[in-house]
Amino acid sequence: SQKIEQNSEALNIQEGKTATLTCNYTNYSPAYLQWYRQDPGRGPVFLLLIRENEKEKRKERLKVTFDTTLKQSLFHITASQPADSATYLCALGNAGNNRKLIWGLGTSLAVNP
């Protein structure tokens, strides 16, 4: 069955460092991969989308890579700030499947001042 794995352990880093979160998947061939941010008590908020034919995408301090051979995406936050502390969710999708996404469990990130 389709499976997504994200860093199961919470990630604690120092302010100013780069946070790197991992999303691995099996038994699936996504057309695209998305990253969302979720703050406690709130709904997820879209951050970035990367398609299967793209290797890397950037948006301000965020960078996503997508390796369809390794079946892995890496999500980087450079120059991290305490305000970046949240849970980050990875989701896979394709053109079919009635536009349903397959969601990872998320990785909790804490950026310490």
Next chain:
Amino acid sequence: NAGVTQTPKFRILKIGQSMTLQCTQDMNHNYMYWYRQDPGMGLKLIYYSVGAGITDKGEVPNGYNVSRSTTEDFPLRLELAAPSQTSVYFCASRGTGRRETQYFGPGTRLLVL
């Protein structure tokens, strides 16, 4: 645009009671989704809709019903509440074609006692 709105924010139900969780979006999106999120369990798809009048089951539909009479509204009905339905419920919508971003509402926290 208000985006996706959900009501109520919080509700306590007794076992066996019924209620409807409301979801409305003002982005003219065809696709709408209902998820539940339990601690440490990630987002689980309950029901989804690809347009007015069309709905289908997700991963965990038992105990729930939906309807989609308009593009804007996608209510979720709990007929006989059970403690296992204690959760946070999120409604989401997305556009068509290559507009794959899902927009989430703020969530409804439901406690069944």
